[in-house]
Amino acid sequence: MKDVAVIGIGCTVFGEKWSHSFRDLFIEAGALALEDANLSGEQIDSLFVGNMSAGRFIEQEHIGALIADYAGLATEHTPSTRVEAACASGGLAFRQGVTAVASGMADIVVAAGVEKMTDVAPGQTVDTLASAADREWEGFVGATFPGLYAMIATDYMHRYPLTREQLALVAVKNHYNGARNPIAQFQQEISIDTVISSSLVADPLRLFDCSPITDGAAAVILAPLEIARKYTDTPVKVLASAQASDTIALHDRRDISTLDATVAASQRAFHQARLSHKNIDLVEVHDCFTIAEICAIEDLGFCTKGEAGKLTEEGVTALNGDLPVNTSGGLKACGHPVGATGIKQIYEIVQQLRGEAGKRQVDAQIGMTHNVGGTGATVVVHILGRS
Amino acid sequence: MKDVAVIGIGCTVFGEKWSHSFRDLFIEAGALALEDANLSGEQIDSLFVGNMSAGRFIEQEHIGALIADYAGLATEHTPSTRVEAACASGGLAFRQGVTAVASGMADIVVAAGVEKMTDVAPGQTVDTLASAADREWEGFVGATFPGLYAMIATDYMHRYPLTREQLALVAVKNHYNGARNPIAQFQQEISIDTVISSSLVADPLRLFDCSPITDGAAAVILAPLEIARKYTDTPVKVLASAQASDTIALHDRRDISTLDATVAASQRAFHQARLSHKNIDLVEVHDCFTIAEICAIEDLGFCTKGEAGKLTEEGVTALNGDLPVNTSGGLKACGHPVGATGIKQIYEIVQQLRGEAGKRQVDAQIGMTHNVGGTGATVVVHILGRS
Numbered sequence: 176m177k178d179v180a181v182i183g184i185g186c187t188v189f190g191e192k193w194s195h196s197f198r199d200l201f202i203e204a205g206a207l208a209l210e211d212a213n214l215s216g217e218q219i220d221s222l223f224v225g226n227m228s229a230g231r232f233i234e235q236e237h238i239g240a241l242i243a244d245y246a247g248l249a250t251e252h253t254p255s256t257r258v259e260a261a262c263a264s265g266g267l268a269f270r271q272g273v274t275a276v277a278s279g280m281a282d283i284v285v286a287a288g289v290e291k292m293t294d295v296a297p298g299q300t301v302d303t304l305a306s307a308a309d310r311e312w313e314g315f316v317g318a319t320f321p322g323l324y325a326m327i328a329t330d331y332m333h334r335y336p337l338t339r340e341q342l343a344l345v346a347v348k349n350h351y352n353g354a355r356n357p358i359a360q361f362q363q364e365i366s367i368d369t370v371i372s373s374s375l376v377a378d379p380l381r382l383f384d385c386s387p388i389t390d391g392a393a394a395v396i397l398a399p400l401e402i403a404r405k406y407t408d409t410p411v412k413v414l415a416s417a418q419a420s421d422t423i424a425l426h427d428r429r430d431i432s433t434l435d436a437t438v439a440a441s442q443r444a445f446h447q448a449r450l451s452h453k454n455i456d457l458v459e460v461h462d463c464f465t466i467a468e469i470c471a472i473e474d475l476g477f478c479t480k481g482e483a484g485k486l487t488e489e490g491v492t493a494l495n496g497d498l499p500v501n502t503s504g505g506l507k508a509c510g511h512p513v514g515a516t517g518i519k520q521i522y523e524i525v526q527q528l529r530g531e532a533g534k535r536q537v538d539a540q541i542g543m544t545h546n547v548g549g550t551g552a553t554v555v556v557h558i559l560g561r562s
Numbered sequence: 563m564k565d566v567a568v569i570g571i572g573c574t575v576f577g578e579k580w581s582h583s584f585r586d587l588f589i590e591a592g593a594l595a596l597e598d599a600n601l602s603g604e605q606i607d608s609l610f611v612g613n614m615s616a617g618r619f620i621e622q623e624h625i626g627a628l629i630a631d632y633a634g635l636a637t638e639h640t641p642s643t644r645v646e647a648a649c650a651s652g653g654l655a656f657r658q659g660v661t662a663v664a665s666g667m668a669d670i671v672v673a674a675g676v677e678k679m680t681d682v683a684p685g686q687t688v689d690t691l692a693s694a695a696d697r698e699w700e701g702f703v704g705a706t707f708p709g710l711y712a713m714i715a716t717d718y719m720h721r722y723p724l725t726r727e728q729l730a731l732v733a734v735k736n737h738y739n740g741a742r743n744p745i746a747q748f749q750q751e752i753s754i755d756t757v758i759s760s761s762l763v764a765d766p767l768r769l770f771d772c773s774p775i776t777d778g779a780a781a782v783i784l785a786p787l788e789i790a791r792k793y794t795d796t797p798v799k800v801l802a803s804a805q806a807s808d809t810i811a812l813h814d815r816r817d818i819s820t821l822d823a824t825v826a827a828s829q830r831a832f833h834q835a836r837l838s839h840k841n842i843d844l845v846e847v848h849d850c851f852t853i854a855e856i857c858a859i860e861d862l863g864f865c866t867k868g869e870a871g872k873l874t875e876e877g878v879t880a881l882n883g884d885l886p887v888n889t890s891g892g893l894k895a896c897g898h899p900v901g902a903t904g905i906k907q908i909y910e911i912v913q914q915l916r917g918e919a920g921k922r923q924v925d926a927q928i929g930m931t932h933n934v935g936g937t938g939a940t941v942v943v944h945i946l947g948r949s
Contacts, residue, residue, distance in 0.1 A: 176666045221805075230617040234701065236693040237648040240939035243807040249814070252826035254805035255940070256654055259644045261624040267643050271658060278665030279563045280803075306623040314621065416667075418608075418641035420630040427636070439639035552627035553642070 176277040180403035180410035180562055183212025183396035186522045189510035190360040192390040197233050197291035198245045204392035204515075205246055205287060212396045212406045216247050219396075220281035222255040225268030225288035226514035231303040233291055242287070254281075261307030262463065264288060265393070265517025266546030266555030272397045273416045273557075282398055288515035289392035300388055304513070307549040309424035320463070321385060323425050323550050325377035328466035331432040332379065335481035337469060339379065343370035344487050345465040346383050346507050352494060353504025355534035358519075360389055360510030370465075384465040389510035393518035395525065400562060409529045414450065414541070415558040417443035423552040434551035437474035444543070444556040445476075452476055455558070456539035457527060458498065459520035461547035462505040471545055472500060475556070499537045502527060517546035517555060528561050563664040567790035567797035567949060570599025570783035573909045576897035577747040579777040584620050584678035585632045591779035591902075592633055592674060599783045599793045603634050606783075607668035609642040612655030612675035613901035618690040620678055629674070641668075648694030649850065651675060652780070652904025653805075653933030653942030659784045660803045660944075669785055675902035676779035687775055691900070694936040696811035707850070708772055710812050710937050712764035715853040718819040719766065722868035724856060726766065730757035731874045732852040733770045733894055739881060740891025742921035745906075747776050747897030757852075771852040776897035780905035782912065787949060796916045801837065801928070802945040804830035810939040821938035824861035831930070831943040832863075839863055842945070843926035844914060845885065846907035848934035849892040858932055859887060862943070886924045889914060904933035904942060915948050
């Protein structure tokens with residue numbers, strides 16, 4: 176297997192992009208990534224695109240071909256493949272790109288993610304997102320994602336010491352980081368009171384415990400590490416790429432507030448990279464809800480179960496803490512265009528490792544990403560390092 | 563890159579499976595493939611699943627995790643990834659599986675395809691299939707696939723010598739083969755008159771020029787060639803895996819009755835395998851409509867443009883011809899559960915190369931598959947050989 180590096184990155188501003196179509200979004204992100212790597216389109220060997228549900232959001236399937244076409248690559252007949260794993264689609268697109276380069280089947284590969292979520296009526300958005308859960312056993316009885324994660328939060332808070340204020344601090348921290356990220360959907364700091372006094376969505380989760388509905392796209396370019404310096408002075412090496420599955424329905428789990436697929440993917444990633452937790456300088460975790468960040472920190476193994484609330488309160492996960500978590504603002508503040516999120520996480524880690532993160536910059540040699548589909552039925556973990 | 567072999571195959575009977583859910587279908591195909599390779603589920607390292615539009619057909623995304631779960635692999639946390647490229651989803655799932663094994667990232671890999679198309683109202687089925695075309699430039703103005711392929715047929719018949727009878731003979735041949743295939747949706751022979759007197763769908767295409775709406779699933783198991791004989795006495799080697807894209811909208815093509823992506827994918831496959839057309843003993847092509855088989859035979863390079871009608875009439879593509887085409891019955895008679903079709907093509911070629919094709923058996927050392935998404939915006943070509 177060849178070593179693989181990220182040689183270019185691009186991302187749109189995330190938000191409600193009423194003036195941008197699905198096509199506009201990925202073209203913008205892709206063009207930024209190509210420019211970053213000093214490449215032109217015809218040098219691309221292959222594309223992998225993460226997208227959750229364009230079929231339902233914009234009535235369009237066959238997303239890989241659509242993207243190759245609108246990127247001007249139809250005359251090159253460049254292979255282009257869509258992968259889907261709900262909100263982990265972006266992370267899996269990155270993983271397919273890594274596999275293609277590692278295998279030797281392709282050299283210059285684009286891994287992208289895109290979602291246009293605002294072009295449907297609000298009820299349809301929630302119902303489409305619910306198609307990431309078990310439709311027959313969860314969706315048909317009315318369960319939506321705020322409801323499912325509220326069950327996780329309720330179970331967690333019953334069993335472990337986590338206060339309402341500690342949970343709110345996850346959102347406060349991520350908004351603080353988002354306020355320093357020019358691509359973030361929400362660039363405003365908030366207080367604990369903002370969270371606690373916001374509308375109740377699904378007890379105990381309130382509006383500011385939830386990530387928003389977002390349009391956006393992100394793209395990164397991969398190449399064999401051995402030729403990466405032809406394109407960039409700051410290649411970022413892929414140290415591990417790991418994936419794990421679990422039951423799609425929450426009620427079938429051994430334990431609903433421990434994501435076993437996060438535990439498995441994390442262990443596989445550390446094993447591949449021959450690294451331990453103390454080597455990780457920062458991590459982008461999948462905080463679709465505040466409780467998800469609490470579980471992620473623990474299930475990735477950065478502390479024991481029940482400790483992440485205290486860690487958050489002590490500032491360990493803050494920008495200036497020992498383990499900065501979600502320096503991008505996370506899904507909560509940066510926004511969550513579901514198919515793009517996994518690639519945006521890579522985008523953030525690469526910016527940090529290159530020293531290009533501006534007001535969010537932390538001191539980092541090695542970073543991790545953690546991308547979740549559904550309530551944890553798919554988890555993808557990557558470890559990236561300076562090269 | 564490691565050499566890759568197919569070590570197990572399984573397929574459901576194709577048809578209108580009113581008593582089988584989406585979940586039932588893939589479990590049946592997967593279990594047959596595992597049994598064929600003498601494997602149990604926990605030996606699987608990774609799954610890739612081709613599916614076009616479960617999001618619209620059964621309101622369920624996150625298909626990879628769903629399948630791993632219902633296959634009993636949640637406790638193993640086995641990675642499972644859905645890939646989508648409209649009707650080429652199955653071919654691409656196979657290609658991702660080949661890449662994963664070739665790279666060394668996984669040893670035992672399941673590549674599967676599944677589609678449940680009959681659980682929606684008929685109008686919705688056609689509209690969902692149309693999401694494989696360019697929704698903004700084709701779908702919104704009312705173009706559906708029979709209409710798009712009718713334009714290809716009209717253009718072709720204007721420019722090249724193809725009679726209505728020759729076109730009908732494609733369906734006659736494929737029904738003849740389907741009548742000898744126990745998994746085929748239609749196991750009845752038909753006459754030229756059946757085709758020509760059937761209802762007009764989109765001039766010149768009639769009902770019997772069109773592949774049907776089908777439920778079904780297929781699965782194959784891949785392993786490194788070097789360990790394949792641990793599992794089977796008849797491994798089938800993957801000699802080439804090639805993919806190409808083109809414009810998603812038909813009207814943007816250089817030539818609407820030549821599928822340039824088929825030409826490109828075919829050339830890439832022959833180059834990879836270091837083989838020429840005379841080495842290919844049989845081919846499964848993507849005959850979603852009769853005209854599509856005519857174009858495929860030519861665009862794959864088996865004859866010059868305009869000759870495939872004559873070839874069909876002369877029996878060259880028949881079961882006892884020099885180049886048997888669609889011995890399975892093709893999409894026309896075997897059925898076309900869109901996400902499963904690409905895997906069913908592999909299933910047929912492996913049966914033929916093993917000598918297990920019963921009444922359809924031809925003399926074959928090397929076979930080819932050709933899987934198309936949309937009107938040719940994605941094309942996947944594989945070459946397989948006895949090992």
